[in-house]
Amino acid sequence: MAIVSNYNEQHNKPLIVICISKTFLHRLESDIYKSGSLITDVNVVVRVLKDKLEIEDRKRKYKVQGSPGKPDKNFKEDVPAVAKMMRLKRRRKGHQGDIVGIEATPAVLDLITKKLLKNCHCGTKIYDEKYKSGTNKEVDRDREIVVEVVKERISALPRDVIHYILELFPVEVAARTSILSKKWRYVWSMLPVLVLDSRFCKNLAVQSQYNNNNNNNPVKSHNVVVQSLSFFKQTIDEILLHHLGDIVKFDLHVPAALLSSYADVDRWMLYVTRNGVKKLTLDMPDSNTYKLPSCNLKTLHLEGITFEQTTKFCIINAPLLITLDVLDCDGTQYLNIVSPLLELLSVHNIYYLALNYFMNCKKLRELHLGFDKAVDNLEYDERSTLIKLLFNLAPTLERLNLDLFFLELFSRDTDPKGPPFTLNYLLNLSLYVDFGKLSLTSGALQFIKSVPNLSELEITASNGKLCCPSLNICNEKCIFLTEKYFSLLLILYFRGTKMNFGENMESNVDFHIQDEAERLLKEIKLMMKNVVNFELYAGMCLDLERNETFQQHLFRLLGSHSHFQVVIYALESIEYNFPSQFQPSVVLLLK
Amino acid sequence: MASSSSSSKTGLKKMLTLKSSDGDEFELEESIVIQCQTIKHMVEDGFSLIPLQNVDTKTLTKIIEYMKKHAEKTESNKEEIKNFNKEFVKGSFDDQFELVSAANYLHINGLMDLLCQSIADRINNKSVRAVREIFNISNDYTPDEEEKVRDEHKWAHEGGEFDESLD
Numbered sequence: 001m002a003i004v005s006n007y008n009e010q011h012n013k014p015l016i017v018i019c020i021s022k023t024f025l026h027r028l029e030s031d032i033y034k035s036g037s038l039i040t041d042v043n044v045v046v047r048v049l050k051d052k053l054e055i056e057d058r059k060r061k062y063k064v065q066g067s068p069g070k071p072d073k074n075f076k077e078d079v080p081a082v083a084k085m086m087r088l089k090r091r092r093k094g095h096q097g098d099i100v101g102i103e104a105t106p107a108v109l110d111l112i113t114k115k116l117l118k119n120c121h122c123g124t125k126i127y128d129e130k131y132k133s134g135t136n137k138e139v140d141r142d143r144e145i146v147v148e149v150v151k152e153r154i155s156a157l158p159r160d161v162i163h164y165i166l167e168l169f170p171v172e173v174a175a176r177t178s179i180l181s182k183k184w185r186y187v188w189s190m191l192p193v194l195v196l197d198s199r200f201c202k203n204l205a206v207q208s209q210y211n212n213n214n215n216n217n218p219v220k221s222h223n224v225v226v227q228s229l230s231f232f233k234q235t236i237d238e239i240l241l242h243h244l245g246d247i248v249k250f251d252l253h254v255p256a257a258l259l260s261s262y263a264d265v266d267r268w269m270l271y272v273t274r275n276g277v278k279k280l281t282l283d284m285p286d287s288n289t290y291k292l293p294s295c296n297l298k299t300l301h302l303e304g305i306t307f308e309q310t311t312k313f314c315i316i317n318a319p320l321l322i323t324l325d326v327l328d329c330d331g332t333q334y335l336n337i338v339s340p341l342l343e344l345l346s347v348h349n350i351y352y353l354a355l356n357y358f359m360n361c362k363k364l365r366e367l368h369l370g371f372d373k374a375v376d377n378l379e380y381d382e383r384s385t386l387i388k389l390l391f392n393l394a395p396t397l398e399r400l401n402l403d404l405f406f407l408e409l410f411s412r413d414t415d416p417k418g419p420p421f422t423l424n425y426l427l428n429l430s431l432y433v434d435f436g437k438l439s440l441t442s443g444a445l446q447f448i449k450s451v452p453n454l455s456e457l458e459i460t461a462s463n464g465k466l467c468c469p470s471l472n473i474c475n476e477k478c479i480f481l482t483e484k485y486f487s488l489l490l491i492l493y494f495r496g497t498k499m500n501f502g503e504n505m506e507s508n509v510d511f512h513i514q515d516e517a518e519r520l521l522k523e524i525k526l527m528m529k530n531v532v533n534f535e536l537y538a539g540m541c542l543d544l545e546r547n548e549t550f551q552q553h554l555f556r557l558l559g560s561h562s563h564f565q566v567v568i569y570a571l572e573s574i575e576y577n578f579p580s581q582f583q584p585s586v587v588l589l590l591k
Numbered sequence: 592m593a594s595s596s597s598s599s600k601t602g603l604k605k606m607l608t609l610k611s612s613d614g615d616e617f618e619l620e621e622s623i624v625i626q627c628q629t630i631k632h633m634v635e636d637g638f639s640l641i642p643l644q645n646v647d648t649k650t651l652t653k654i655i656e657y658m659k660k661h662a663e664k665t666e667s668n669k670e671e672i673k674n675f676n677k678e679f680v681k682g683s684f685d686d687q688f689e690l691v692s693a694a695n696y697l698h699i700n701g702l703m704d705l706l707c708q709s710i711a712d713r714i715n716n717k718s719v720r721a722v723r724e725i726f727n728i729s730n731d732y733t734p735d736e737e738e739k740v741r742d743e744h745k746w747a748h749e750g751g752e753f754d755e756s757l758d
Contacts, residue, residue, distance in 0.1 A: 157688070161695050161707070168711035175747035179719050179740050180728045207749050235746045242743055 159187075167193050171200055175239075192248040196236065201253050204232050229255075233264050240271050247275045346370075355385045364393050368401040383409050391421040399428040402447075404440075407431055411443020423451045608640045609655070611648040616640075617655055623662040627654075628698035646693045653679075653686070654693055657702055680709035684725050718753035 166174045166188060178188045208228035232255065250272045254265055321339035326347045342361040346368040358364065386409055390397070400423070402410070410419075429451055431444050605621040607630070624641075625631040633641055643651065660675050680687065687710055694702040714722055723730060732740065741748055 157692060158695060161691060161703075164703070165707045165711050168708055169715060172744075172747035173715055175744045176719055177722070178744060179732075179737060179748070180723055180726070180730070182731050184728070185740060204746060207746065210749070238743070238746070 162187060163191055166191055171195055172203065186244060189242050189244045192246050194239070194243070194247055194249065195251040196239070196253060197251055198253040201232065201255050204228070204235055205255075207231070236264075236268060240268060243275075245275075247272050355382075355389045359389060359392050361393070362396065364396055366399040366401075367393065367397060369406045370401065370403040383412055386410060387419060387421065390419075390423065394421050394423050395425065397423055397426050399430075400426055401430040402432065404432045407440055407443060407447070410447060411439045419446065419450045421450060426451045606639075607634065609651065610640065610642045611646055611651040612644050613648040615648045615651075617651065619655065619658075623655075623658050626658050626661060626699055626701070628700075630697065643693075643697070645696045647689070650686075650689045650693045653682075653690060654697070654699070654702070658699070661701060676705055680705060684710075684713075716754045718755050719748075721753070721755050 166177065171194065174188050174191065178185050205228050208231040211231075236252075252265075252268065321342055323344045324339070324342060324346070340360060341363055342358070343363050344366040345358060345361070345364060346366070348368070348370040386406060390400075429448065431447065606618050607621050607624050609617045609619060609624065609630070611617070621634060625634060630641055646654070657679060660672065664672055682690075687706060691703070691706045691710065694706060714725060717725065722728070730737070
């Protein structure tokens with residue numbers, strides 16, 4: 001009797017054919033006795049052949065023999081099919097399974113076939129007909145089993161699609177995929193997303209309890225907690241140990257009981273921070289504070305992190321921290337970073353930062369405060385905090401970058417005498433000015449006046465609410481600030497008005513910009529007596545370029561200096577021609 | 592002639608032809624087809640007959656059905672689209688995988704999201720055995736190896752009831 005697979009027409013897919021090896025059969029055999037889970041793991045289609053079939057192979061002779069019963073009309077199709085499959089298999093080395101003819105005892109075959117009947121939905125019908133009809137019962141000599149494996153559907157998908165699907169699963173379902181086959185073993189381990197949320201923790205607790213009950217150990221209620229806790233720790237350790245590659249996103253829910261000791265959480269945090277974590281969510285039970293492991297961290301870059309509200313503030317304890325970047329974070333009002341050694345603080349795109357915390361950073365040299373949204377309801381106590389902070393930082397601050405929001409805060413309630421601080425050590429100032437608002441312009445000028453030793457000034461100007469594009473320009477231009485001379489860099493970025501304002505508003509606004517620009521140029525001219533090196537970056541819109549008064553001011557400004565460089569940053573591809581007297585010193589950069 | 596550019600309903604619309612791997616051709620309006628990034632890029636490069644070697648006729652028909660429906664998307668028929676999506680993902684796993692492959696190849700993001708979510712939902716709580724069956728994955732672990740791997744993630748295999756059904 002021979003059992004040979006048949007190409008299953010229903011599937012209409014490329015088939016990889018394997019014959020069951022002796023060891024595989026033993027596995028089948030033992031498995032049938034145990035749980036039977038293996039049979040259905042391969043999509044088995046079994047077919048009975050009734051005549052002798054020989055396929056020559058270089059290494060081995062395959063024999064497929066059938067019963068001498070009634071001639072099977074399918075046989076003729078089957079022979080070439082099997083031969084073809086065999087050849088196919090030989091060509092495609094490296095696929096699972098060996099082509100080995102096997103011999104099996106009738107009992108084993110019976111078991112297999114019974115199992116197949118039960119589990120193999122696609123093979124059942126064919127087998128049923130042939131086997132039950134009793135045509136081949138009398139033959140029990142040479143037996144071979146060929147098992148076909150239909151193309152693995154999901155494995156054929158690209159890795160990123162598989163990851164995408166896995167990410168949609170709860171973590172334990174995703175983890176279970178590693179048992180599917182060897183190919184799948186490390187797929188989950190390499191998934192860059194680990195979400196261990198409260199649901200996961202709850203499952204673990206249930207499991208641990210279940211384990212205890214099964215062990216028949218009557219444990220005291222206290223011990224239950226301890227045990228479930230150690231189970232939790234062990235599991236997280238295991239997960240992290242088995243993980244391969246970066247963990248880009250890590251969510252962890254910390255059960256309340258664990259908080260008696262932070263050592264474990266510390267360890268996990270240390271692990272993920274060393275593995276390129278970009279999105280870290282720590283879900284702490286209420287009313288608890290977690291300090292990130294106090295470590296030798298010197299640079300901390302927090303991007304896209306959400307700090308959640310707790311009754312106490314979230315404290316990051318990094319006493320050696322020198323550089324802190326906070327970018328695109330939420331809930332920063334709950335963030336408290338303690339580092340007396342902090343030298344550089346850079347904040348971008350966050351909604352709120354409690355400036356109070358930085359009052360004691362006596363070594364802060366660089367401060368970048370960038371908000372890209374103008375906030376409407378400014379509070380006055382925040383203004384006083386800012387002033388106080390700058391006052392405190394005055395002895396050390398060398399570089400300051402204030403964005404629109406902070407300048408607005410600063411300009412909100414200006415004192416005619418000027419700000420109460422003098423930033424003696426500040427060498428490099430960068431301001432973002434909205435020339436559409438008078439208070440801001442005067443605030444900026446007042447600020448500049450309180451910096452007596454300024455050597456580099458950078459002003460990014462915008463006519464209206466549109467801030468982001470010009471921020472980029474500002475970043476680009478920082479490269480130019482290499483001169484050691486006292487230099488004044490003015491970036492005038494007059495952006496076209498069409499984006500944010502209605503048609504009828506346009507002319508008014510333009511007029512306003514021109515006005516302000518002229519005024520600013522005038523003011524700056526007064527301040528520029530000591531300027532040696534002057535660079536002007538001006539983004540010109542057409543109207544401004546045609547405006548004669550503006551040009552006059554500009555030329556007066558240019559004419560008063562022997563060393564200067566002009567870079568015209570034109571947005572609407574206009575040509576800007578300077579009178580010949582200026583040309584030797586003009587660098588025209590048209591973008 | 593002049594009307595073609597001005598009127599949107601009656602005038603000539605730019606048509607594209609999609610050719611499946613079986614050789615069948617489908618003519619569609621450009622506005623519908625540009626939902627998929629791959630074709631959009633080809634259109635930008637000036638192609639009007641687009642051969643899709645990796646997509647057979649059956650799958651392509653489904654995908655066109657999806658794109659047509661989603662091209663009609665407005666504020667008012669959200670509910671209708673939602674129902675359509677629900678019906679759309681009801682096919683067999685085989686069809687779904689064909690669709691995912693095709694959607695991935697064609698870069699139709701909305702469809703990818705829809706299908707992956709649907710696949711994930713459908714096999715969410717299946718037993719390992721059922722998943723192998725559904726995906727046609729042959730288990731090439733020896734029992735010992737399988738036990739070892741199982742031990743590695745013991746926590747994932749315990750607790751809860753697994754669904755053994757295959758649909």
